Amino acid sequence: MSNIIGHHIGGKRVAGTSGQTGPIFNPATGEQTGEVALASASEVQVAVDAAREAQASWANTAVIRRARTMFRLKELIEANMDEMAKLVTAEHGKTLDDAKGSITRGLEVVEFACGIPQLLKGEFSHNVGTGVDLVSVRHPVGIAAGITPFNFPVMVPLWMAPIAIACGNAFILKPSEKDPSSGMMLADLALEAGIPAGIFQVVNGNKTAVDAILNNPDIAAVSFVGSTPIAEYIYHTGTAAGKRVQALGGAKNHMVVMPDADLDMAVDALMGAAYGSAGERCMAVSVAVPVGEETADALIDKLAPRIRQLRIGPGTEAGAEMGPLVTGEHLAKVRGYVDTGVSEGAKLVVDGRDFRMQGYENGFFIGGCLFDQVTEDMRIYKEEIFGPVLSVVRKPDYKSAVDIINSHEFGNGTAIFTRDGDAARSFSNEVNIGMVGINVPIPVPMAFHSFGGWKRSLFGDHHTHGMEGVRFYTKQKAITSRWPTGIKAGAEFKMPTMG
């Protein structure tokens, strides 16, 4: 195969040397379109050496100059948006519109990082003692790595890299091996923006590369986004090796529909949130919780025909609302979950399993699926399916709706649809979930706030981007200073106090 994606190390694209590769598919056609090099531990080490070489002088580069590279990166991503979106669609399968939307959400983090001089200003106290000043500053951690999932090959790397780099770190990206091309393009653009060689690198690979990152003593911080079992592994292995780790995991996001909700608004919200990106979003709504039988019946009546009419097509087709799943393996897994739901006794109201896309018969397509009468003991309720499958769990009242959300192992996002301010406020106060929407189905915070779940949706202390990102990629130093002024305190043998 002639199209082999290598790595981006030391300021250039380089071929892999391990001899190992993985396949890249076009999900719409099902064809293998290329291969990606899978790095060995020694290739990771080459990137770490280049990072170490470059990082100290980058950290000493004037903060305003570092900020200017972010302004240029922003312009370059904007100028290359269409091309980048095409790469995302070609390897992930999502629609071009959706790809552009997700790149725009990543771009917002670059915009946030343009303000790095303000964000890193630190704290200063004058005269904490007579003639004594105290300043707290934030230093970069050194070398940070980001290990990212297939579902947002540009947005998730951009949750991490702009802030890490603007703070003065070197950053090594290990993208998903399923869709590596857009991450490579980001590294090209970073270089063009004036970010020095060695400061934004890409090492492609699988578990071997990840383990080499986790065991490398020169990497100080690891950001991970992916499934919960791997997030847990990354967190425990990375922290045991003395690293700072934030590991964001999987999700099962519930949307409560109260009897007083605007039902059409709730149905529109569910269509986008459950079936957009074919359900391959960590903030996808995968469980609808209508309160009361009447609400549930009305919701299903309105939803089912809309799901049957979903415009499914290759991501490049104008007007397509939903593209294929990412790989044949993932398609088989999602179909398998629908089979499981049927055998568990849930009522399959809309069955998308046999959907075939005309002209794209080998593509990884599945139609939208809707289950009613789902209960908490079922695997389709407990586990993350990561496909266009919505489960309806009927609840008699508000309290039991909140209870199931709070009992679920995941805690990424949730939403309530209601006209009642009291219910909405109680809900946002009572749910143990990291991101909450009130009549907003996918409450992904803006770049200047931070993104992250609770419970088994996040391992670590820091959420990603916003001020949490700045804190994650920096360590604090407090400097207390006194200058000879003629005031002689004499030798002090008790614990010094300033007052």
Ligand code: NAD
């Ligand atoms: P994944 O966990 O399979 O892979 C994520 C990364 O980990 C990839 O770079 C992959 O190469 C690496 N990896 C895979 N197996 C590994 C192993 N055994 N050891 C070490 N590294 C390994 O996830 P995915 O399928 O690419 O992405 C989908 C998942 O990501 C879903 O669970 C989704 O909810 C989650 N996700 C979470 C968020 C969030 O913000 N919480 C955002 C996006 C995606």
